Amino acid sequence: MRILRKSFYNGNTLQVAQDLLGCFLVVLPGGKSRTTNAAHANSTKRVCKFKIVEVEAYNGPNDLASHASQGRTERNSIMFGKPGIIYVYFTYGMHYMLNIVTEAKDYPAAVLIRAVEPISHNVERIAHNTNGPAKLTKILGIDKFFNGLPIYTKKYGLWVEGGDEKFKNSQIKKATRIGVDYAGKYKDKKWRFYIKGNIFVSKK
DNA sequence: CAAGAGATCATCT
C-alpha cells in the first residue's frame, strides 16, 4: 500500500477531505508519543491500520468555524503552514483533535479526522471506540507530540496510506459540521464528509 | 429515546 505524499494534501481542502475517505491511518506500536496507544497496548509490534470514514474541512481565512478565522496565532500557525503537516490541538480541557494541513503555505486550511474504522485484526478487539474525533486520538495515542510533524513519512510512527477504493460521489454523504453553531453562515456549509452506511461515523 | 449538565484547562481577549 502506498503512503500518501506531501503533494496529496496540496490541493483544494474540500477535495482532499473527500479523497481521504477510505484511506488508511496507520500507527506504529507505541508511536513516538508518551501516551499509550492501541498498537502499544496490543504489544504485537505490528502496525495498526484504521480506515478513515468521516472528516471535516476547515477551509480558509474566512471560515468562521475555523481557528484560522481569528487570524494567525501561536496555536493555529500550523494551519498557515505547509500541507501534509499534522495539526493537533487540545480542547474542552481534555481532548486532543487530529487534523492534517491542506493547501499551499499561507492559506490556512486543514482536515479534521472525525472517525476511523479499525482494520487490523490485532486492534479490532480493543479499538472499538474510534467513532469520534476525541475518542480516536485517545485510542491511537495522539497528543501534542505530533503537532507540527509531517504525516507523509513513517518517521514519526503515524502516516496515511491510499485506500483500496475510490469512492464515488454517491457513496459520500455531505453534511454540516458538528459543534460550530457559532460560525454564522459558515455553520451551514456542508463540509463534513462521511462514507454512507459506515457504522463508525460519529453522527448520521 | 432526547436534552442538559459537568468535566477541565489551553488559548485568546
Place this chain on the structure above:
DNA sequence: GATGATCTCTTGA
C-alpha cells in the same frame, strides 16, 4: 475572565 472543531453520564418523558 470566557469559551470550546467533545464526551459521558444523568434525568425525565
